[in-house]
Amino acid sequence: MTENIILKVEGVSKSFPGVQALSNLDLDIIEGEVHAVVGENGAGKSTLMKILSGVYHKDSGKIFLFDKEEKLSSTTETLKLGISCIYQELTIVPLLDVAKNLFIGNLPINAARIINIKKLYKDAKEVLVTLKMNIPPNTMARDLSIAQQQMVEIGRAISRNARIIIMDEPTSSLTDKEKDILFTVIRHLKERGISIIYVSHKLEEVKEIADRITILRDGFKVKTVRNEEVTKGEIVEFMIGRKLDKYFVKRNVEITEKIVLKVEDFTRQNTFYNINLEVKRGEVVGLFGLVGAGRSEIAQAIFGLDKAEKGKIFIDGKQTRIKSTADAIKQGIYLVPEDRKLQGLVLKLSVIFNMTLIKIRELNRFGYINRKKENIVAEKFVKSLNIKTPSLKQTMSNLSGGNQQKVVIAKWLSMEPKVLILDEPTRGIDVGAKTEIYSIINELAQKGVGIIVISSELPEIMGICDRIVTIFEGKLTGIFEKSSFNGNSIMKASLGEVM
Amino acid sequence: MSGFSLKKRLININGIIIALLVLIVIVSIGSNKFLSTSNIMNILRQASTLGIMACGATFVMVGGNIDLSIGSILSLCALMSCKLTAQNSTMAILIPLAVGFACGAFNGLLVGKFRFNPFIATLGTLAVFQALAFFYSDGKFLNATQNNFYKQIGQGFFYKVPIPVIILIAVFLIFLYLLGRTVFGRQVFAVGGNPECARFSGISYAKTTILTYALSGLCASISAIIFVSRQMAAQPQMGAGYEFDVITAIVLGGVALSGGKGTIWGAILGVLFIGILKNAFILLGIPLYYQYIVMGVILILAVGIDVISEGKTKNA
Numbered sequence: 001m002t003e004n005i006i007l008k009v010e011g012v013s014k015s016f017p018g019v020q021a022l023s024n025l026d027l028d029i030i031e032g033e034v035h036a037v038v039g040e041n042g043a044g045k046s047t048l049m050k051i052l053s054g055v056y057h058k059d060s061g062k063i064f065l066f067d068k069e070e071k072l073s074s075t076t077e078t079l080k081l082g083i084s085c086i087y088q089e090l091t092i093v094p095l096l097d098v099a100k101n102l103f104i105g106n107l108p109i110n111a112a113r114i115i116n117i118k119k120l121y122k123d124a125k126e127v128l129v130t131l132k133m134n135i136p137p138n139t140m141a142r143d144l145s146i147a148q149q150q151m152v153e154i155g156r157a158i159s160r161n162a163r164i165i166i167m168d169e170p171t172s173s174l175t176d177k178e179k180d181i182l183f184t185v186i187r188h189l190k191e192r193g194i195s196i197i198y199v200s201h202k203l204e205e206v207k208e209i210a211d212r213i214t215i216l217r218d219g220f221k222v223k224t225v226r227n228e229e230v231t232k233g234e235i236v237e238f239m240i241g242r243k244l245d246k247y248f249v250k251r252n253v254e255i256t257e258k259i260v261l262k263v264e265d266f267t268r269q270n271t272f273y274n275i276n277l278e279v280k281r282g283e284v285v286g287l288f289g290l291v292g293a294g295r296s297e298i299a300q301a302i303f304g305l306d307k308a309e310k311g312k313i314f315i316d317g318k319q320t321r322i323k324s325t326a327d328a329i330k331q332g333i334y335l336v337p338e339d340r341k342l343q344g345l346v347l348k349l350s351v352i353f354n355m356t357l358i359k360i361r362e363l364n365r366f367g368y369i370n371r372k373k374e375n376i377v378a379e380k381f382v383k384s385l386n387i388k389t390p391s392l393k394q395t396m397s398n399l400s401g402g403n404q405q406k407v408v409i410a411k412w413l414s415m416e417p418k419v420l421i422l423d424e425p426t427r428g429i430d431v432g433a434k435t436e437i438y439s440i441i442n443e444l445a446q447k448g449v450g451i452i453v454i455s456s457e458l459p460e461i462m463g464i465c466d467r468i469v470t471i472f473e474g475k476l477t478g479i480f481e482k483s484s485f486n487g488n489s490i491m492k493a494s495l496g497e498v499m
Numbered sequence: 500m501s502g503f504s505l506k507k508r509l510i511n512i513n514g515i516i517i518a519l520l521v522l523i524v525i526v527s528i529g530s531n532k533f534l535s536t537s538n539i540m541n542i543l544r545q546a547s548t549l550g551i552m553a554c555g556a557t558f559v560m561v562g563g564n565i566d567l568s569i570g571s572i573l574s575l576c577a578l579m580s581c582k583l584t585a586q587n588s589t590m591a592i593l594i595p596l597a598v599g600f601a602c603g604a605f606n607g608l609l610v611g612k613f614r615f616n617p618f619i620a621t622l623g624t625l626a627v628f629q630a631l632a633f634f635y636s637d638g639k640f641l642n643a644t645q646n647n648f649y650k651q652i653g654q655g656f657f658y659k660v661p662i663p664v665i666i667l668i669a670v671f672l673i674f675l676y677l678l679g680r681t682v683f684g685r686q687v688f689a690v691g692g693n694p695e696c697a698r699f700s701g702i703s704y705a706k707t708t709i710l711t712y713a714l715s716g717l718c719a720s721i722s723a724i725i726f727v728s729r730q731m732a733a734q735p736q737m738g739a740g741y742e743f744d745v746i747t748a749i750v751l752g753g754v755a756l757s758g759g760k761g762t763i764w765g766a767i768l769g770v771l772f773i774g775i776l777k778n779a780f781i782l783l784g785i786p787l788y789y790q791y792i793v794m795g796v797i798l799i800l801a802v803g804i805d806v807i808s809e810g811k812t813k814n815a
Contacts, residue, residue: 305698324703325698325700325702326701326702326703329701335699337699342693342695343695343696343699344696345693345696346689346692346693346696346759347692347693348692348759348760349692353685357685357689357702358701360682360685361701364681364682367682368680368681369680369681369685371680411700
């Protein structure tokens with residue numbers, strides 16, 4: 001096979017106030033390859049992606065497409081040049097059907113500028129066949145699963161004759177099965193000579209699908225390697241620039257027999273049924289199940305966000321009524337939410353505002369905030385959690401994902417919880433930050449906090465939990481003690497298969 | 500390293516300061532009376548009622564909502580205060596304050612508890628409170644009973660500074676402190692900046708919103724009392740259109756329409772800008788309808804700047 005370089009990036013740099021996001025980056029993309037870009041948060045992956053898709057403009061350097069220098073000055077221009085980008089947040093219009101979503105912005109029109117419906121549905125069918133999707137083109141987009149919606153996005157790129165498709169964390173909301181379908185489609189696209197730039201944190205997937213891997217660190221390229229030349233461990237080393245002994249921090253906590261939180265017979269129709277749960281002081285309990293199984297809903301009901309219709313909560317053996325999040329916080333139950341942007345942070349406000357939003361309940365006298373103490377608390381957490389920010393007054397949205405997540409965690413840690421619920425605490429953050437978050441969880445357990453972790457990643461939940469509870473369609477389907485952890489049976493229980 | 504956000508903040512405040520300075524230079528060239536002590540005091544006195552209401556409305560806007568009913572609350576409270584001067588001055592002050600607070604809390608209940616769209620809810624109460632004002636006065640012009648203490652509120656001086664200006668400074672300082680330095684202030688920012696995040700942080704959207712509207716209503720009633728005391732009379736439509744000036748002033752002062760952003764300082768600077776502009780129209784003898792055009796254009800420009808700066812923060 002001749003290696004036809006279709007995209008060449010030469011010495012591209014980009015800086016934002018206070019941050020050098022990309023430094024002198026070189027990269028080439030070969031026709032028909034899957035080129036993975038990996039790196040910790042803040043390594044420059046998103047910046048690179050946004051420059052290639054025309055959202056950001058490079059400060060310096062050159063970009064060649066088919067040996068011709070291009071400016072990539074706008075998203076419309078890059079689309080025309082054949083670069084399509086599929087973001088984590090999908091851009092499907094729920095109230096339009098699949099065909100219209102596929103050709104949105106690119107609808108076949110006749111001379112009178114009226115949509116050629118016949119051609120639209122015929123073309124749509126062709127695209128769907130390419131994608132091996134067996135759905136009628138007039139299905140409403142809102143009736144599609146997330147995975148199908150993502151396929152439609154890929155279909156959109158195909159319909160625009162994209163030569164390069166950039167995918168940002170494409171599997172973040174997919175099940176394993178859906179991921180396999182996606183990978184089949186990616187391989188199929190490869191055969192058609194389309195190049196894929198695959199941006200992901202999940203190294204297993206990268207190893208599975210990529211031809212070549214480019215590793216970024218702090219805005220620099222560490223290297224580009226062929227997939228078969230590196231091991232996962234080596235990639236991790238390149239990414240963080242230091243040796244990682246182990247993914248998960250081992251710990252030796254004595255779990256006391258004191259039950260700090262007990263949930264009895266928790267039920268909400270159509271969401272979860274008869275949930276019984278116990279968390280002891282110093283214990284880490286995992287809630288494992290598919291997205292949508294009711295895990296987050298159970299946690300949110302304990303935290304007082306939504307009401308359970310039936311059931312009791314006991315804290316330290318005493319029955320307690322939790323009617324609002326304020327009640328829960330008073331009782332020492334905290335929930336670190338799943339979606340940091342939507343639920344965890346006020347992005348347009350500062351780091352310190354977000355970090356102490358709950359702590360100020362304690363740092364005040366008659367409502368007047370002691371700003372000296374507030375600063376001390378915030379600085380302490382920036383240091384202890386290794387949060388990378390130029391200042392406490394930095395606007396939250398300027399921080400990278402991992403650092404944003406650490407601020408969310410700091411916000412709750414500052415309060416000395418009795419029970420801490422973490423909903424997908426490591427979603428979308430890099431390995432280094434993940435390890436730091438695991439050690440935070442361990443430290444808290446050592447202090448005697450009862451911890452519930454919700455996660456979709458089995459290795460993660462097996463690595464950090466003392467006990468795992470599986471949830472399937474709102475029902476508790478299994479309880480596993482650490483001594484009897486078995487990946488297969490936990491997975492089966494979470495899929496509702498009877499053991 | 501904190502230079503970035505500080506610089507950004509300075510630019511935000513600087514915009515209105517520069518606009519203010521340019522306006523002052525232009526008007527003082529146009530009229531030699533402008534910079535006289537008596538005219539400055541006059542501007543400040545005129546601006547005091549607007550400024551007090553802007554302080555309250557800033558809370559509502561930072562909380563992510565809007566209050567269109569303040570003009571009607573002002574009218575209603577003014578009539579009450581005016582009538583109650585026949586009893587005694589304590590009642591003529593306290594009862595309207597309580598009514599203003601309650602009217603605001605009612606708005607807050609609609610928006611915060613029952614989740615009505617704030618525009619529509621307060622547009623509705625604008626009409627309702629206005630109607631109540633007509634009922635209360637029978638649609639008539641009311642004269643206040645002469646009362647020396649009461650009269651001081653709007654007409655008195657404290658070391659040559661008009662009492663309304665003193666009240667404005669007091670309200671300004673209290674609200675500055677309330678928004679910038681207290682737990683409640685932070686909660687208002689949180690609710691306006693991201694209501695879902697506020698909920699997850701144990702902050703009640705309903706309570707916070709009700710309180711912001713109640714403060715806005717309270718401020719309208721303070722202004723009402725100052726008005727009545729200045730004129731010793733009231734009529735049912737005296738507050739009509741006030742919301743326009745207030746919202747223009749605070750948007751001009753950099754308070755974001757989408758909530759979660761703004762300062763009392765900015766709001767007050769916006770009020771001074773509007774106050775000086777209105778004074779300039781009188782000094783330079785420009786007809787009233789031009790004033791409306793200019794005010795409308797300024798509101799649209801200010802909103803335009805708000806949209807642009809919001810867009811910028813989103814892209815960052």
